Amino acid sequence: MVILRNKLRSFSAARYAGLAGFIVLAAWLGYGQTTNSCLDCHSALPDPLGVSQEKFSQDIHAQEGLACASCHGGDPTSDDPDKAMSRKAGWKRKIDRKQIPQLCGTCHSDPAYIRQFNPSLRTDQLDQYRTSVHGKRFAAGDTKVAVCTDCHSVHDLRAASDPRSTVNPVNVANTCARCHSDAEYMKGYSIPTDQFAKYSTSVHHQALAVRGDLSAPTCTTCHGNHGAAPPGVDKVQNVCSSCHLFQAQMYEKSSHKAAFQAASLPGCVVCHSNHGIRHPTDAYLGTGPDAVCMRCHTPGDRCDQARAGLQSGLNRLDEAIKGADQVLGVAESSGMEVSEARLRQDQARDSLTKARVTIHSFRTDLVDQDIQAGLKIAAKNLQAGKQAMIERNHRRVGLGVSLIAIGMVLAGLWLYTKKIES
Amino acid sequence: MSPLGNVRNWLDQRLGWDDLIAPLRKKAVPLHKLSYWYFLGGITLFLFVIQVLTGILLLLYYRPGANEAFESVQYIMTQVQFGWLIRSIHSWSANLMIFTAFAHMFSVLFLKAYRKPRELTWVSGMILLFLVMGFGFSGYLLPWNTLAFFATKVGTEIAGQVPVIGKPVMIFLRGGEEVTGATLTRFFGFHVAVLPGLATLLVLLHLLLVQHLGISMPPKLEVEWTANPSAKREMKFFPNFSLRELMAWYVALGALGALAAVFPWNLGVKADPFVSAPAGIKPEWYFLFMFQTLKLIPPKVWFIDGEVLGVLVFGLIGLLWLLLPFFESDQPSYMKRWITGLSVFALAYVLGMSVYGYLAK
Numbered sequence A: 001m002v003i004l005r006n007k008l009r010s011f012s013a014a015r016y017a018g019l020a021g022f023i024v025l026a027a028w029l030g031y032g033q034t035t036n037s038c039l040d041c042h043s044a045l046p047d048p049l050g051v052s053q054e055k056f057s058q059d060i061h062a063q064e065g066l067a068c069a070s071c072h073g074g075d076p077t078s079d080d081p082d083k084a085m086s087r088k089a090g091w092k093r094k095i096d097r098k099q100i101p102q103l104c105g106t107c108h109s110d111p112a113y114i115r116q117f118n119p120s121l122r123t124d125q126l127d128q129y130r131t132s133v134h135g136k137r138f139a140a141g142d143t144k145v146a147v148c149t150d151c152h153s154v155h156d157l158r159a160a161s162d163p164r165s166t167v168n169p170v171n172v173a174n175t176c177a178r179c180h181s182d183a184e185y186m187k188g189y190s191i192p193t194d195q196f197a198k199y200s201t202s203v204h205h206q207a208l209a210v211r212g213d214l215s216a217p218t219c220t221t222c223h224g225n226h227g228a229a230p231p232g233v234d235k236v237q238n239v240c241s242s243c244h245l246f247q248a249q250m251y252e253k254s255s256h257k258a259a260f261q262a263a264s265l266p267g268c269v270v271c272h273s274n275h276g277i278r279h280p281t282d283a284y285l286g287t288g289p290d291a292v293c294m295r296c297h298t299p300g301d302r303c304d305q306a307r308a309g310l311q312s313g314l315n316r317l318d319e320a321i322k323g324a325d326q327v328l329g330v331a332e333s334s335g336m337e338v339s340e341a342r343l344r345q346d347q348a349r350d351s352l353t354k355a356r357v358t359i360h361s362f363r364t365d366l367v368d369q370d371i372q373a374g375l376k377i378a379a380k381n382l383q384a385g386k387q388a389m390i391e392r393n394h395r396r397v398g399l400g401v402s403l404i405a406i407g408m409v410l411a412g413l414w415l416y417t418k419k420i421e422s
Numbered sequence B: 001m002s003p004l005g006n007v008r009n010w011l012d013q014r015l016g017w018d019d020l021i022a023p024l025r026k027k028a029v030p031l032h033k034l035s036y037w038y039f040l041g042g043i044t045l046f047l048f049v050i051q052v053l054t055g056i057l058l059l060l061y062y063r064p065g066a067n068e069a070f071e072s073v074q075y076i077m078t079q080v081q082f083g084w085l086i087r088s089i090h091s092w093s094a095n096l097m098i099f100t101a102f103a104h105m106f107s108v109l110f111l112k113a114y115r116k117p118r119e120l121t122w123v124s125g126m127i128l129l130f131l132v133m134g135f136g137f138s139g140y141l142l143p144w145n146t147l148a149f150f151a152t153k154v155g156t157e158i159a160g161q162v163p164v165i166g167k168p169v170m171i172f173l174r175g176g177e178e179v180t181g182a183t184l185t186r187f188f189g190f191h192v193a194v195l196p197g198l199a200t201l202l203v204l205l206h207l208l209l210v211q212h213l214g215i216s217m218p219p220k221l222e223v224e225w226t227a228n229p230s231a232k233r234e235m236k237f238f239p240n241f242s243l244r245e246l247m248a249w250y251v252a253l254g255a256l257g258a259l260a261a262v263f264p265w266n267l268g269v270k271a272d273p274f275v276s277a278p279a280g281i282k283p284e285w286y287f288l289f290m291f292q293t294l295k296l297i298p299p300k301v302w303f304i305d306g307e308v309l310g311v312l313v314f315g316l317i318g319l320l321w322l323l324l325p326f327f328e329s330d331q332p333s334y335m336k337r338w339i340t341g342l343s344v345f346a347l348a349y350v351l352g353m354s355v356y357g358y359l360a361k
Helices: A001-031 A036-040 A053-057 A068-072 A097-108 A111-115 A124-129 A135-140 A149-151 A169-180 A195-200 A204-212 A220-224 A233-240 A245-253 A255-262 A268-272 A300-335 A337-359 A364-421 B003-015 B017-026 B035-059 B069-078 B081-109 B119-141 B146-160 B166-174 B182-215 B219-227 B237-262 B285-296 B306-323 B336-357
Strands: B028-030 B234-236
Touching: A036 A068, A097 A111, A097 A124, A097 A149, A097 B081, A111 B069, A124 A135, A149 A169, A169 A195, A169 A204, A169 A220, A169 B081, A195 A204, A233 A245, A233 A268, A245 A255, A245 A337, A268 B306, A300 A337, A300 A364, A337 A364, A337 B028, A337 B069, B017 B237, B028 B237, B035 B081, B035 B182, B035 B237, B069 B081, B081 B119, B081 B285, B081 B336, B119 B146, B119 B182, B146 B166, B146 B182, B146 B285, B146 B306, B166 B182, B166 B234, B234 B237, B285 B306, B285 B336
Parallel strands: none
Antiparallel strands: B028 B234
């Protein structure tokens, strides 16, 4: 009996230990879990009411611990839909489009609140939005214009740094194009809808989408994001100069600035266009189909002569660099060491690039300085290449003489061997 | 007496010259249809001497150090009178020497010259072959160009795969965790002091053994000539064979000159540790068969890391190859045929894998 009691005692001890363990495990698993009964129903509902658990879990707000009730109000702890979505519990129904900017601004315009999650995140988006074309029209009652959720999406909103985000630099153009390329949607706004099509052919798109250069411009780089607006005819160069600083500095001092301003022409855009901007070539200075100068200037006038001089200077330097490259290439493929000259070729190329930048001053004397500097380097490199080829030929002659000498010694040795063996 | 005779007489009185060269006068080389393979050892020795001489000349201008090495080689190639020739000959001769050393090893293998009593000649020759590969590996880094930098990085990483001792060996070779200027100065030390010292001693030992034991002949011929001594055909080493060897050296010299003049050794681009490795980087051709094999081994073989397994297997094969003569018995046996079969397979494998490695992307 004692033995049985002892056995039972050990059984109860084990049972209590197991129960305690289960409670600890359950408490541990439950710790930190926030009840969100909304998704219990809405994950099963079809669109537009449906929001799957998977979709919402991708949302940066959900990841930061916010739930449906943070925007929509209500009581997410109640399993009863009537109680959960009651006015008493503060339920706001589907957020009215007119209220979206203000609702987002409740948190995103509060520096103290935002600082808890991301101290470096700006809190002036709503203020900027109010200055934008979108915001002004919105304030005037046009609800077709973009509000926060149109660009950032909703319920699966990701950080802009996330490549899957609709506002990540690589996706921004597509996001803007959803409205701005839709001719039907944009009817009544009297702005073109071919910006995206043109941008897709541009050097900027090539850099961003093809080369993956995230510093390359997309729509928001020039127009702003929350404060999006056209830069204005007389302010275009300020936009371009944020990247193309030297060109802008040259243009600022040039005679063209005043002329363009007087004619209300949009600075850089006059020659380079805007959305469909192509990689500039020296043919811009020519008289062919790509020529830009001759769109305004008259053939034979003083400016046309200056243009011809500039184009000829650039062509001369370009040809000189190519010529030196060709000779150095042959020397290099012959095994000659011409790496120093090759390195100097980069300096000549830099001079050509500098001359092309200096074109924006529209001053032949300044451009000529860069061209002359480049020509001097290219000539030195060409000479180095020619010298290397002369040296290569000397080596081959030397080799021939050495081989003849070696051949003669070999013949002598062979004859001597035959002699002593006979 | 002629002036030459006077000098000889003078040396003989002081050094016992005639006694010194007497063994050379007696030395004979067997004459048969495969005799030309005997030239390979001499050509390898000639190329070694070329390496020593051109190496000393390069030392006059070469500066070890991450900031100076590349520039000093560039200076040698462009500014120093005939610097391009010396450097190109050094590089071409290094490659030819490794080729002739391999060819010499396989010729010894197929002619069965490693048999008793020449086991130590084989062992010293094999160690010399390993040293020559060490020369190649250490010398390749010295110009401090991109290819050399990354080849050394990969090569030392492979050495680091050896269990237990791998990591310390890698750190010892690199002079730290990464390939840096410290690796360069260390490799320079190996290349111009440690390896030449060891190689010179081993070359002397190898030559001494060759001189002492005489030139081996193929087993079949040995049996024939023992049974019928009148059929034996020999050539005196001095002067007959030596003159032919000298002619072979002149041919090698001509080939070296032609290669150096027509295809000067490329310097490449200065190493930059912060850029990524060039795509499809490969080691020098003499390491290619091992590199390609390591690439083909799956990441995991049973529970062992594939690369570790590969390194261990190559280490074991190298050790067994070194000790090969000790697996050969005196009597004709199955083992003899097995070793010949293995040699044919090894040659085919090294050639096949090298070509595959060269062509593979």
